[in-house]
Every structure is written in C-alpha cells, then in structure tokens.
Amino acid sequence: MNTSDCLFCKVLERKIPAKVEYEDDKLLAFYDINPQAPVHLLLVPKKHIEKISDLEENHIALTGSLIYKAARIAEKNHWTDYRLVFNNGAQAGQSVFHIHLHLLSGRKMRWPPG
Numbered sequence: 001m002n003t004s005d006c007l008f009c010k011v012l013e014r015k016i017p018a019k020v021e022y023e024d025d026k027l028l029a030f031y032d033i034n035p036q037a038p039v040h041l042l043l044v045p046k047k048h049i050e051k052i053s054d055l056e057e058n059h060i061a062l063t064g065s066l067i068y069k070a071a072r073i074a075e076k077n078h079w080t081d082y083r084l085v086f087n088n089g090a091q092a093g094q095s096v097f098h099i100h101l102h103l104l105s106g107r108k109m110r111w112p113p114g
C-alpha cells in the first residue's frame with residue numbers, strides 16, 4: 001500500500017484526528033478508536049512499514065523503542081498490568097497495514113487470545 005492511502009500515515013500527518021498520549025521524533029501513541037479494553041493505545045512508528053514480517057535489521061532499534069515507550073507510558077499512567085500485541089497479516093487480525101503495537105490494560109485478559 002502507498003503511504004498516501006495509509007490510515008496511520010494520515011493520523012501521523014494529522015489529516016485524521018486522534019487522541020494523542022505521547023509523541024517523539026520516532027513514534028506517535030494514540031488511543032484506539034474502537035477500544036478492546038478500558039485502556040487501548042496504539043504505538044505507531046513514523047516510518048511506514050506495512051507488516052512486522054517486512055522488518056529489516058536497521059529497524060531493530062525502532063521496533064525496540066515501541067516496546068520500551070509502551071512500558072514508559074504504562075508506568076507514567078500507573079497501568080501495572082497490560083498486554084502488548086502486534087498483529088501480522090489479515091488472518092492474525094491485522095486491519096491497518098502500517099505496523100503498530102497495541103497496549104491494552106484495565107481489565108483481566110484471557111489466554112489464549114481468540
């Protein structure tokens with residue numbers, strides 16, 4: 001998909017509004033429009049990468065920072081227990097093809113996920 005057709009690129013460019021929790025030069029964290037838990041954030045890299053399976057070695061620091069920043073955001077908000085999820089591919093539940101880390105918290109999580 002072209003970046004101009006990408007929903008999360010549009011959020012990053014502020015062409016689509018979002019409730020932003022955190023931003024730095026590498027990523028934006030905003031609240032999911034259809035939350036699956038009392039807390040449901042998405043951490044989105046500013047670089048357009050479609051899928052986790054497309055990651056290259058030079059993306060290691062970027063993807064690590066998504067997880068690290070999720071932990072820092074949770075800590076700041078006193079969310080002690082949470083789930084971090086990447087969906088890779090439609091069959092796994094990916095609907096937006098710009099990688100994003102889900103941060104879910106505020107309720108008891110089931111295992112295994114559906």
Ligand code: AMP
Binds near residue numbers: 016018035093096097
């Ligand atoms: P996934 O299904 O893993 O690709 O996750 C995509 C997520 O993006 C879903 O949880 C959607 O609810 C969420 N979403 C779609 N459009 C928006 C939007 N405009 N703002 C915030 N979240 C969105």
Ligand code: ZN
Binds near residue numbers: 006098
């Ligand atoms: Zn994109």
